[in-house]
Each structure stands twice: as structure tokens, then as C-alpha cells.
Amino acid sequence: MKIVESRYAWLMIVMMTVFPWFAQADSHPFVIESFTSHTFDIARDQQFPIMIRVAEATELQVDIVSPDGDLVKTLYPMQSTAAGVLKLSWNGTDMRNQPVPNEAWLPVIRYRQSGTLISVSPQDSSGGEVIEHVPLTIESAHRLKINLDTPARVLMRAGIQSGAMLRTIVNWQPKAAGAHVIQWNGRDTSDVFPFTGLENFAVMATAYQLPDNSIITWRNEAKSYTHWRQSLGYPEQSADQRASIQETRNGQLLSKVFFKPKYLPLDPRVQLRLKQHPESQLATVEVDIPQQDRGLVEESLYEVGFFIDGEFVSEEEQGYVPFTWQFKPSNYSKGVHYLTVNITGFDGQVGVSSVKFVNE
Secondary structure (H helix, E strand, O other), X not given: OEEOOOOOHHHOOOOOEOOOOOOOHHHOOEEEOOOOOOEEEHHHOOOEEEEEEEOOOEEEEEEEEOOOOOEEEXXXXXXXXXXXXXXXXXXXXXXXXXXXXXXXXXXXXXXXXXXXXXXXXXXXXXXXXXXXXXXXXXXXXXXXXXXEOOOEXXXXXXXXXXXXXXXXXXXXXXXOOEEEEEEOOOOOOOOOOOHHHOOOEEEEEEEEEOOOOOEEEXXXXXXXXXXXXXXXXXXXXXXXXXXXXXXXXXXXXXXOHHHOOOOOOOOOOOEEEEEEEOOOOEEEEEEEOOHHHOHHHHXXXXXXXXXXXXXXXXXXXXXOOOEEEEEOHHHOOOEEEEEEEEEEEOOOOEEEXXXXXXXX
């Protein structure tokens, strides 16, 4: 078992970067006090404290917004506010008083200055910086451990070194600073290939920092973030946000993933069908992507790669779907084998599917 750096195709994920929340703190008449904790267990029926230091009398409003910028709840309606400390709290619910799903949420302050309405969000000036090294320990084939020095979105993938990517274990989920134990079943996305016992089994972890003053809610797995957003009727965006991507800030490289909509799936699903033809000794592999997922990769270039037992066999560098590929199962040893397809986007997406076949 190996912990690997980002040298191989399925590991070459888009990296990222961050910047202090108030890079020009004196340009706003207030500052949010740093949180003592970024996690909020909403199952405990508690309040998350938010303290804002107001330097001068200001007309302002305080909202909680989603990572996609959607209004979650107004904590403090627009009103004249005297200089001093404004003490607020959030109970982890939305505007309907329903608990929000597990995600990372942001306090946004809107204020009036000389008749102009100004909005200040943490992700305007922070979040997205690459964490160059995420300490990762493989405690067992089914138990992994990472350590984070700062709140971050984390990606963890497992596969075969120099071969197939087989499972996205953690898909850019928000995590608090500290140690995290991740348990999984040690099988591929299709749940057919028990690959963790192979000598070249590998795991990678990468992350980028969350914006300052992110509030990470947890213990509400009943509803996904995507379904929550849909229930409020917020419009969808394109998966391709390249026009709005800022490559660097203050000399730091920013992640492309940081700018992607968080409610969209990051990796396309892969449909895979294998047909064996005994009369010709050939097997036909039919590969496709569901229509609703095609926008995740079709707005950029992608590759279709084929692997047998995790080892590279063939690829189509300028991929398209539906795609058909043929091979000879008889070229492999007698017994059970596993065919894996990776659809790899140039923006770091990897769709994966595997199927078992037998060479009699």
C-alpha cells in the first residue's frame, strides 16, 4: 500500500490557494471576530456565535449564505448600527426554519456607504489556496487518517499507482482543522473490484483552504446540499465557470475547483456494458455518460482510458461518448479479471466504472 504524490493521471487534480479575509481590513467599518471553532453540530439544538466589531456607526445587514452565494437566512436586517460589538448567533436553520445540510456556510455583511450598497463576503478575499501536503496515514485497507492545519475542502482518491483511479473516497467535502478518520469498504466505485490487497494499491489526498469564517455544519445527513438548494428554487449555473476563474491572488495559485458550483456533482457517472463474443474471442465494451452529467466534461477536453486489473491498456485521448472499444479476454490468464474505465476531464474530473469478466 502506498501514499502517493500527484504524479499520475488520476492524481493530477486541480490545485488551489487562499488569502486573508480582510486583506484590506481598514477599508470596511467592521470586522468579524475569528471563530474559536468552525464546526457546528446542528443536531444539538445550539447556537453558533458570531461577533462583529463595528468601528463606526453604520447601516448594515448580516446574512448567512451558501458556498454558492445563495441566501440561507438573514440574521440581522438592514438597520443603523452603533459602533461597538454586535453579538449575533445562528441556529443552523434556513429561512424556513429547517435545518441546513452538512456544508460550509459563510457570514456575509452588506452595508451602505455614501448611498452605495456594498457586500463583503469571506470568499471575496480568502479560500481556495492549495494545501501543499495533507498528512495521510493508511492505518488499514479500510481505515485512513488525515490531518489538517486549517479548515479545508478535501479530496481523497484510491486506485492503482500509475494505473486506474478506482474510487473517490472523499469528494471535496468541507473538513475542520484537526485529525479525521475516514472509513470505507476498500472497493471500487462499482463495488466489484477488491483492489486494496494489490501491491500497487495507492491513496492520495489533496485539499484547499476554506474561506475565513466558514461555518461547517454536520450531523444532518438526511438531506443533501443539492436537494436542499433545489427545494428553495435557486437557479442552476453552468458547470463551466472558466470565465469567472481567477488564476492567482497575491501571488498564490487558486484552485479551479474553488470556483465551481458546489451543488453540481464534480465527477461524471460512467455507464459501462461488456459483451463477450465467444465465436470471435472478442469482447465489446460500450461506454457512455448519462445525459445530465455530460456537461461536466463536454465543455472541456477529456480522455477515455481502459484498464485491466487496474493496469493501463488503452486510451482515447480526445474522448467522446458513446464510445465502443474491443479487446481479447483470452490475452489474460485464466480466471476472474476486472475491466475499469476512467473518463478523465482536463479540469480534474474522473468518472470511473468497473466490471468483472472471466477468462474460461
